[in-house]
Amino acid sequence: QVQLVQSGGGLVQAGGSVRLSCAVSGRTISTMAWFRQAPGKEREFVAAILSTDITYYAGSIKGRCTISRDNAKNTMYLQMNNLKPEDTAVYYCARNPSGPYYDPQYNYWGQGTQVTVSS
Numbered sequence: 001q002v003q004l005v006q007s008g009g010g011l012v013q014a015g016g017s018v019r020l021s022c023a024v025s026g027r028t029i030s031t032m033a034w035f036r037q038a039p040g041k042e043r044e045f046v047a048a049i050l051s052t053d054i055t056y057y058a059g060s061i062k063g064r065c066t067i068s069r070d071n072a073k074n075t076m077y078l079q080m081n082n083l084k085p086e087d088t089a090v091y092y093c094a095r096n097p098s099g100p101y102y103d104p105q106y107n108y109w110g111q112g113t114q115v116t117v118s119s
Contacts (some may be wrong), residue, residue, distance in 0.1 A: 002026055002108050003095050006070040009113035012083055020078040022093030022110050025119070029071060029098050034078045035104050036089035036115075046091070047078060056101060059089075083117045090114050 008020040020034070033048035045065040048056045055067050061080070069076040082099060091113055094106035 002095065004095060004108055004110035006093055006110040006113045008104075009091060009115045010116065011116045014084060014117055015027050016083050017081045018083065018115055019080075020091055020093070020113060020115075022076040024076065024093075024095060025072045026074070030095060031101055032069065032076050032093065032095050033072070033097070033101055033106070034067060034091060034093055036087075036091045037112075038098075040087040041089075043092070043104040045102040045104065049076070050101065064085075080115075083115075085117050085119045088115060088117050095107075 003025045005023045008018060012018055029051045031050050034046040035043050036046050037043040045058050046061060047065060049067050049069055064082050065078060065080045067078055093110040096107040098105040098107060
């Protein structure tokens with residue numbers, strides 16, 4: 001069984017920071033990513049880290065976030081700084097894409113965690 005369990009998030013003020021965690025079962029290194037979905041909007045790509053350790057970021061958040069993983073702990077992280085109200089969304093971690101890394105078509109998803117940024 002492959003399971004992704006998320007933690008972190010919550011209510012923060014604009015300009016603040018959060019670190020999201022995603023604990024993954026298994027030891028296989030594979031492409032993983034973070035997506036977010038705001039009310040009334042489609043799921044949006046945030047960041048990805050490939051098996052080669054190459055990272056990609058959405059243009060809207062590049063420079064404000066860092067995706068990383070600790071393979072020994074089977075955990076992926078998303079550090080977000082200088083948060084803005086428009087960052088408010090449910091954030092999901094994902095593993096094993098069915099298509100391109102930026103496409104929200106993955107085989108495994110975390111349960112999601114709410115990040116609310118107040119102004």
